[in-house]
Amino acid sequence: MRYFLELAYNGKNYFGWQVQPNQISVQEDIETRLSKILGQQISIVGAGRTDSGVHAKKMYAHFDYEGEIKKDLVKHLNSFLPKDIAIYKLHEMTPEAHARFDATSRSYNYFISPFKNPFTYDSAWVFNRTLDLDKMNDAASLLIKKGDFGSFAKLHTDVKTNICDVREAFWRVNDEGQFVFQITADRFLRNMVRAIVGTLVEVGIGKISKEDLENIIKDQQRSSAGASAPAHGLYLVDVQYPKELFINEIK
Amino acid sequence: MRYFLELAYNGKNYFGWQVQPNQISVQEDIETRLSKILGQQISIVGAGRTDSGVHAKKMYAHFDYEGEIKKDLVKHLNSFLPKDIAIYKLHEMTPEAHARFDATSRSYNYFISPFKNPFTYDSAWVFNRTLDLDKMNDAASLLIKKGDFGSFAKLHTDVKTNICDVREAFWRVNDEGQFVFQITADRFLRNMVRAIVGTLVEVGIGKISKEDLENIIKDQQRSSAGASAPAHGLYLVDVQYPKELFINEIK
Numbered sequence: 001m002r003y004f005l006e007l008a009y010n011g012k013n014y015f016g017w018q019v020q021p022n023q024i025s026v027q028e029d030i031e032t033r034l035s036k037i038l039g040q041q042i043s044i045v046g047a048g049r050t051d052s053g054v055h056a057k058k059m060y061a062h063f064d065y066e067g068e069i070k071k072d073l074v075k076h077l078n079s080f081l082p083k084d085i086a087i088y089k090l091h092e093m094t095p096e097a098h099a100r101f102d103a104t105s106r107s108y109n110y111f112i113s114p115f116k117n118p119f120t121y122d123s124a125w126v127f128n129r130t131l132d133l134d135k136m137n138d139a140a141s142l143l144i145k146k147g148d149f150g151s152f153a154k155l156h157t158d159v160k161t162n163i164c165d166v167r168e169a170f171w172r173v174n175d176e177g178q179f180v181f182q183i184t185a186d187r188f189l190r191n192m193v194r195a196i197v198g199t200l201v202e203v204g205i206g207k208i209s210k211e212d213l214e215n216i217i218k219d220q221q222r223s224s225a226g227a228s229a230p231a232h233g234l235y236l237v238d239v240q241y242p243k244e245l246f247i248n249e250i251k
Numbered sequence: 252m253r254y255f256l257e258l259a260y261n262g263k264n265y266f267g268w269q270v271q272p273n274q275i276s277v278q279e280d281i282e283t284r285l286s287k288i289l290g291q292q293i294s295i296v297g298a299g300r301t302d303s304g305v306h307a308k309k310m311y312a313h314f315d316y317e318g319e320i321k322k323d324l325v326k327h328l329n330s331f332l333p334k335d336i337a338i339y340k341l342h343e344m345t346p347e348a349h350a351r352f353d354a355t356s357r358s359y360n361y362f363i364s365p366f367k368n369p370f371t372y373d374s375a376w377v378f379n380r381t382l383d384l385d386k387m388n389d390a391a392s393l394l395i396k397k398g399d400f401g402s403f404a405k406l407h408t409d410v411k412t413n414i415c416d417v418r419e420a421f422w423r424v425n426d427e428g429q430f431v432f433q434i435t436a437d438r439f440l441r442n443m444v445r446a447i448v449g450t451l452v453e454v455g456i457g458k459i460s461k462e463d464l465e466n467i468i469k470d471q472q473r474s475s476a477g478a479s480a481p482a483h484g485l486y487l488v489d490v491q492y493p494k495e496l497f498i499n500e501i502k
Binding site: 009010045055057078083084085086089115116117118119121123175 | 259260261306308329334335336339366367368369370372374397426
């Protein structure tokens, strides 16, 4: 039987999602606890691989298990896991449902705090200079298209194509006065959101124009775009799958 | 000249506001940095003394200094202070303005998370059982009065009276699904908000009734009330002073 875990984690203390030799990863932490509870070696496959320090408010991972799932597995798993990882739901899925390949879209948020904040130093980028929200939104609209986003990709990665279908890209100011960027696409290249945020912030302070951004996108050279915004402001906030993959939630 | 600092701090790593031998306090951290910047020993007096682990989103402290205040003192101080203390404003005050004795009201918030949350483990109390918001608000209304709050006071403190004038006491659910308690009074007894929250939560889960709370208040025995809610969910969120004490803000 195939299952999906719906989960969240604070990336502060992890070297990203994916298992790496001699590093603490979210994937390994969950696999270790889940294997202990279920009494056999369990491997989980995540919806994506967040980088070191990046957070997830909603993430999915799949695993296979043929035994009986006991009541309160989610509760049990949460009490075993450290405080910076939370499992929200467990879903029984169709047998072939794949957390990575079946995801139809992913959404990220990026949080910028305009002043020093003792409560968000690990969860938002402090950026003191005045940002022009309208200019940033106007420029962000250029990103909403299916096209080559190589200008915002980490160099030397092994992906076959830089084509992404970006469906949503906008800024808003939340109740706490933070600038929040939301972007949704079918897929993202490595480092892409942080490179986009770094570039849009340059628009926000007037360092580059909307036209400059247009040229940067055309250019397809990572060196043209702005510096990457730091990891700790970035959150994976949603992953979407076709509804028919979900059989039922196990409580 | 007398000045007020308007500030915030994350209480997680501090043994409260007030200077104590061999412990890290917020007051001492600020005094040390401010003294270094101003080139003489500065003592600050806070609006109140938050306990170990309690946070402040808005707090005031006064100090005296006869020299010239240089431009960007707030910015300078923030860059010297650790990331869990932020100075928001510096006000020039009337000569006798006192951060503690002139405060006309103080407001606290208490945050309860109904589920494990990787982003608020240091800033909200995780309480898994279902809470009845209406019952808690109905009971909380009993607290809005000028009266003896000895039932919620830490024993053996040296205050002369347990009379407090509570002007506001209610619960709401915020966007994140957290239960947030707000209480405003002219003064608070030591441990009072946490004891009140602990008792109202017992109302929320149906362990005690509104009538029980009425008797607990009359009783004036700390042992009658519920256990104290943990420190890390508690925030000082506002302190009010007569407007005429503020001469001008120094930027």
